[in-house]
Amino acid sequence: MHPDFWQQRWAAGQIGFHQATPTPLLQKHWSTLQLPAGTRVLVPLAGKSLDMAWLAAQGHRVLGVELSKLAVEQFFAEHGLHPQIEHSHYGVHYRSGDIELLNGDVFGLDAALLSDCAGVFDRAAIIALPPAMRERYAHTLYAKLPAGCRGLMITLEYPQEDRDGPPFSVPESEVRALFQPQWEVELLERRPIPQDHPGYVGGVSRLDTAVYGLRRRQSQD
Numbered sequence: 001m002h003p004d005f006w007q008q009r010w011a012a013g014q015i016g017f018h019q020a021t022p023t024p025l026l027q028k029h030w031s032t033l034q035l036p037a038g039t040r041v042l043v044p045l046a047g048k049s050l051d052m053a054w055l056a057a058q059g060h061r062v063l064g065v066e067l068s069k070l071a072v073e074q075f076f077a078e079h080g081l082h083p084q085i086e087h088s089h090y091g092v093h094y095r096s097g098d099i100e101l102l103n104g105d106v107f108g109l110d111a112a113l114l115s116d117c118a119g120v121f122d123r124a125a126i127i128a129l130p131p132a133m134r135e136r137y138a139h140t141l142y143a144k145l146p147a148g149c150r151g152l153m154i155t156l157e158y159p160q161e162d163r164d165g166p167p168f169s170v171p172e173s174e175v176r177a178l179f180q181p182q183w184e185v186e187l188l189e190r191r192p193i194p195q196d197h198p199g200y201v202g203g204v205s206r207l208d209t210a211v212y213g214l215r216r217r218q219s220q221d
């Protein structure tokens with residue numbers, strides 16, 4: 001998925017993935033991670049998701065990473081916030097209170113930047129990437145998160161032959177193949193999404209969502 005694809009989606013306002021409220025499955029399952037308030041949570045491919053504000057309201061420090069400058073600016077404008085702006089080799093950092101949104105490429109992050117991310121929240125992120133990029137995503141971004149890091153990952157599952165992504169279908173077998181070498185992976189919930197649900201993906205014959213709890217193994221595990 002070329003960066004231009006996403007830049008054009010934002011420029012054209014084609015952001016059907018954006019939700020007007022925080023993700024209910026985040027609100028339902030986040031507490032199972034038992035991440036203390038004050039810990040920093042990475043939100044990759046963040047968009048202008050209200051999940052970032054929800055995580056900050058739980059007492060977390062949030063690091064969102066998003067390619068589109070429009071998305072980043074809209075997030076702060078829509079929350080009536082006036083962020084401080086700083087440039088680094090990762091991109092442009094917008095900071096307000098406990099929320100930092102980095103306008104940059106998630107594949108350009110390194111372990112130094114992520115060293116204090118004790119949590120990660122992945123919604124409409126891994127499923128936004130085609131197969132080869134998902135492998136790179138797991139093996140580069142997730143591999144740089146520190147030992148003990150805990151996360152919640154929400155995926156979609158549907159017959160991939162029904163349509164092209166994004167969003168892509170990411171079956172449990174793939175989640176386990178990508179992450180289990182370095183992460184404990186627990187399926188917390190799988191449920192069907194009904195056709196009349198606003199989150200239903202057009203052109204698919206059936207649709208499930210799955211929620212995983214992740215825990216990065218200690219290097220000696």
Ligand SMILES: C[S@@+](CC[C@H](N)C(=O)[O-])C[C@H]1O[C@@H](n2cnc3c(N)ncnc32)[C@H](O)[C@@H]1O
Pocket residue numbers: 006007017018019044045046047048049065066067068071104105106107123124125128
């Ligand atoms: C499907 S949207 C989901 C946004 C958000 N997670 C949500 O739930 O609303 C995927 C987002 O990832 C961003 N994105 C795609 N590739 C990226 C990359 N390499 N680095 C940072 N952001 C990226 C896109 O601009 C888009 O806003």
